[in-house]
Amino acid sequence: MFSFSSLLTLVIALPALVAGELSGKVGPTTSHATKAAKKTCDITKYGAVADGKTDISAALNSAFTACKTGGVVVIPTGNYAMSKWVKLAGGNNWALQLDGLITRTGTDGGNMIMIEHSNDFELFSSTGKGAIQGNGYQFHIQGSISGPRLLRVWDVTNFSVHDITLVDSPSFHFSVDTCTNGEVYNMAIRGGNQGGLDGIDVWSNNIWIHDVMVTNKDECVTVKSPAKNILVENVYCNWSGGCGMGSFGTGTAVSDITYRNIYTWSSNQMFMLKSNGGDGSISNVTLENFIGHGNAYSLTLDQAWTSMKTIAGNGVQLSNFHISNWTGTEVKGTARGPIKVACAAKAPCHDVNISDFAMWTEQGGSQFYSCENAYGSGFCLKSGTNYAAYPATTQWVSKAPAGYAAPTMAADLKTAFGTTLSIAVPTMPASFFPGVLPITKLAGSK
Ligand SMILES: *[C@@H]1O[C@H](CO)[C@@H](O)[C@H](O)[C@H]1NC(C)=O
Ligand SMILES: *[C@@H]1O[C@H](CO)[C@@H](O)[C@H](O)[C@H]1NC(C)=O
Ligand SMILES: *[C@@H]1O[C@H](CO)[C@@H](O)[C@H](O)[C@H]1NC(C)=O
Ligand SMILES: *[C@@H]1O[C@H](CO)[C@@H](O)[C@H](O)[C@H]1NC(C)=O
Ligand SMILES: *[C@@H]1O[C@H](CO)[C@@H](O)[C@H](O)[C@H]1NC(C)=O
Numbered sequence: 001m002f003s004f005s006s007l008l009t010l011v012i013a014l015p016a017l018v019a020g021e022l023s024g025k026v027g028p029t030t031s032h033a034t035k036a037a038k039k040t041c042d043i044t045k046y047g048a049v050a051d052g053k054t055d056i057s058a059a060l061n062s063a064f065t066a067c068k069t070g071g072v073v074v075i076p077t078g079n080y081a082m083s084k085w086v087k088l089a090g091g092n093n094w095a096l097q098l099d100g101l102i103t104r105t106g107t108d109g110g111n112m113i114m115i116e117h118s119n120d121f122e123l124f125s126s127t128g129k130g131a132i133q134g135n136g137y138q139f140h141i142q143g144s145i146s147g148p149r150l151l152r153v154w155d156v157t158n159f160s161v162h163d164i165t166l167v168d169s170p171s172f173h174f175s176v177d178t179c180t181n182g183e184v185y186n187m188a189i190r191g192g193n194q195g196g197l198d199g200i201d202v203w204s205n206n207i208w209i210h211d212v213m214v215t216n217k218d219e220c221v222t223v224k225s226p227a228k229n230i231l232v233e234n235v236y237c238n239w240s241g242g243c244g245m246g247s248f249g250t251g252t253a254v255s256d257i258t259y260r261n262i263y264t265w266s267s268n269q270m271f272m273l274k275s276n277g278g279d280g281s282i283s284n285v286t287l288e289n290f291i292g293h294g295n296a297y298s299l300t301l302d303q304a305w306t307s308m309k310t311i312a313g314n315g316v317q318l319s320n321f322h323i324s325n326w327t328g329t330e331v332k333g334t335a336r337g338p339i340k341v342a343c344a345a346k347a348p349c350h351d352v353n354i355s356d357f358a359m360w361t362e363q364g365g366s367q368f369y370s371c372e373n374a375y376g377s378g379f380c381l382k383s384g385t386n387y388a389a390y391p392a393t394t395q396w397v398s399k400a401p402a403g404y405a406a407p408t409m410a411a412d413l414k415t416a417f418g419t420t421l422s423i424a425v426p427t428m429p430a431s432f433f434p435g436v437l438p439i440t441k442l443a444g445s446k
Contacts, residue, residue, distance in 0.1 A: 021231040021258040021286070023206045026183040027160045028122045032072055032095040035122075039071030050078025050100065057084040064088045064096075072097050077127070081105045085148060087114045095122040098130030098164055101425065104148065109171075111152040121159040128186070128444035131165040131425045136192055139170040140419035145196040147171055153179055162186045163443035168423040169197060173216070176202040176209075184209045186442050188428050191216035192419040199240065203227045210234045211438040213429050217241055220267065225280070226253040233260040234439065236409065236432040242267035242295065244274065245282070247308050252280030252316045261289045261433040263409060269297035270326070274305040275344075279313035285321045291406040291434060292328040298338035298359055299323065301349070301374075315344020321352040321376070327406035329360050333367020337394075341381065343373040345389040352376035358401040366398040407434040 041063035044050065048059035056075075063073045068091040077099045083106035088096070096115075104112060112132065115121060124130075132150045139147040147170025153159065154175075160183040166173045173189045175198075176182060182204065189212070191197040199214035203224040213236040214220040220237035223230055223245045237243060242264050245254065252275070264270045270292040273282070292298055303315050330338045338359040343349035353376045361367045371380035372392040380395045409431075428442050 021229065021256060022208055023229040024181065026181045026206060026208045027158065028095070029120045029158050030093055032097065032122050032124065035070060035093060035095050036072045039067050040074055041067035041071055042074045042076060044076060048075075048080060050076070050080055052079040052103065053081050055083040055105070056080045056102070057082055057086050060086050064091065068092070068094050070094065075100045075102070075130070077129070079103065082112060084108070085110050085112050085114070087116060089116045089118070091118040091121060093120045094118070095124065098123065098125050099127050101131050101133060103133040104135055104170070107147060109146055109148055111149045113150070114152045114154065115156055116154040117156070118159070119157045121156055123161045123164065125163045125443055128163045128428055128442050130163070131167060133167045133425060134169040135422060136168040136170040136197065137420055137422055140192050140194060145171050145194070149173065149175060152177060153182070155179065157181055160184065162440070163428070165189070165425055165428065167425050168192060171196065172198040172201060174200045176200065176204050176207060179204040180206055182207045185211045185440055186428065186438055187212045188426050189214045189216070190423055190426050192423065193217045193239070194419050195241070198222065202230060205229060207231070211432045211440070212236070213238055213432055214240050217268070219244065220264070222246075223254060223257055225251070227257065228254070229256045231258045232262070233258075234432040234436055235262045236429060237262070237264040237267050239265060240267040242269035242272065244269065244272040246274035247305065248275040248280070248282070248316050249278040249311045250280070250313055252278060252282060254282040256284045258286040259288070260286070261436055262291070263433045264290070264292045264295055265409065266294040268295065269300055270295055271299055272297060273301040273318070274308065275303050275316050276305045276308045277311035277313050278316050281317040281319070283319045287321070287323045288325050290326040292326070292330065292359070293406070293408055294331060294362070296331055297336050297340070298330045299326065299354075299357075300340045301352070302340065302342050303344040304342055314346035317347045318343060318349035319351050321349070323352070323354045324356045326357045326359055327404055329362045329404065330367070332363045333361030334364050337368040337370060339369040339379055341371045341374040342392065345373050348373040348375060348387045348389055350375040350385070350387050352381055354378035354381065358404040360400040360404040366396055368397070369395045409434060
């Protein structure tokens with residue numbers, strides 16, 4: 001029988017609202033308050049010292065063992081060092097509260113913190129100040145990106161990661177690998193200005209990623225295969241590689257992906273799909289409400305992506321792409337026009353619809369749109385249903401489209417962080433898309 005108080009707990013623990021693009025509820029099934037009431041395992045009671053020198057990995061492992069079947073592992077405010085990496089595996093009904101700053105001191109590859117095979121999990125900062133400092137510049141200055149990734153969740157169900165900051169990873173910052181029903185939000189990620197330092201990579205099922213800021217020079221928030229029901233919204237690529245999908249190879253299986261309210265500043269691209277050969281399919285993709293400024297590429301679906309080797313196969317089949325409401329400017333429309341849809345000759349894409357798309361060039365007075373093996377509606381896309389291959393066609397325009405002007409963000413980064421100096425832990429921005437407040441209030445905000 002339900003008592004009134006257990007009913008109340010249920011109401012409070014109700015996971016975040018379900019958006020249409022998701023297939024069901026996301027987030028932990030139990031609130032961290034309920035877990036804390038059951039048990040709290042403070043790592044400083046298990047041997048951790050906040051002296052910025054002593055490795056906390058053994059203490060973190062012990063605290064996890066004590067709380068992994070129901071409870072909250074707490075890393076309180078303070079400066080901690082980590083020289084060995086942890087795999088926190090097999091937890092259920094637990095949370096990891098990161099209020100302190102963990103600084104990498106070890107040099108192994110792999111993942112500093114790996115959460116695996118867990119259910120009903122939450123990684124969060126109660127103050128919004130919890131962070132992991134990777135000091136990746138110590139690797140990058142030597143031309144290496146072979147150090148550790150900062151955070152990976154693998155095979156985790158019903159979980160959230162929020163209100164934490166990841167800084168200067170030697171390698172990727174955060175991977176969401178083969179997870180289900182997850183929510184990632186209110187995160188700041190700030191890395192060095194070079195490739196291979198991805199922000200968030202996700203290949204999973206039913207994941208909501210929102211209100212995230214990424215500074216780096218590679219993937220901002222990127223979907224890989226296999227993935228289904230991924231909703232990405234309110235993303236601030238604040239000097240980055242930009243958002244995208246890929247790269248894709250054999251057996252690609254990606255569907256029901258939405259990116260909405262994506263602000264991209266001084267990045268490689270606003271959205272890029274990357275493949276070269278391979279097979280499988282990508283369908284039901286919505287890319288709406290994008291604003292860009294200072295980016296080299298804007299919308300690029302490139303199935304002959306030259307930065308990867310050609311993989312055996314007829315090409316990944318793309319279909320049902322709904323792309324609308326893009327505004328802003330690209331760097332140089334004569335060199336890299338704002339629309340490029342280049343699909344595979346042996347698998348022309350279809351039902352790619354582009355509407356309400358108004359972007360203009362920052363340099364010069366013209367730009368072009370280019371399509372190849374691509375069917376759908378809008379711009380240079382071919383209509384019809386025979387889906388025969390055709391060579392690249394370009395449409396030149398020498399007049400700015402109406403309504404292209406779009407706001408910038410006051411906090412746009414003016415110069416990159418480079419790769420040779422340490423990067424400070426940033427504070428969380430108040431907003432991740434012009435005029436839009438975070439869906440869930442930032443931790444520690446009034
Ligand atoms: C995850 O939560 C859903 C309810 O939202 C539940 O049906 C499912 O069993 C949970 N998964 C696991 C592995 O417990
Ligand atoms: C794409 O969406 C349609 C309509 O919602 C759905 O019937 C179809 O199964 C989806 N495609 C995939 C591969 O899931
Ligand atoms: C288009 O995007 C802008 C933000 O760039 C938003 O304010 C507006 O409501 C969107 N329009 C539609 C029709 O969704
Ligand atoms: C593309 O446009 C066609 C024709 O207007 C429409 O039937 C189809 O539903 C649209 N598909 C998407 C994914 O927007
Ligand atoms: C973008 O980066 C700059 C430089 O660090 C920073 O000042 C600004 O706060 C960042 N923007 C946001 C929204 O965090």
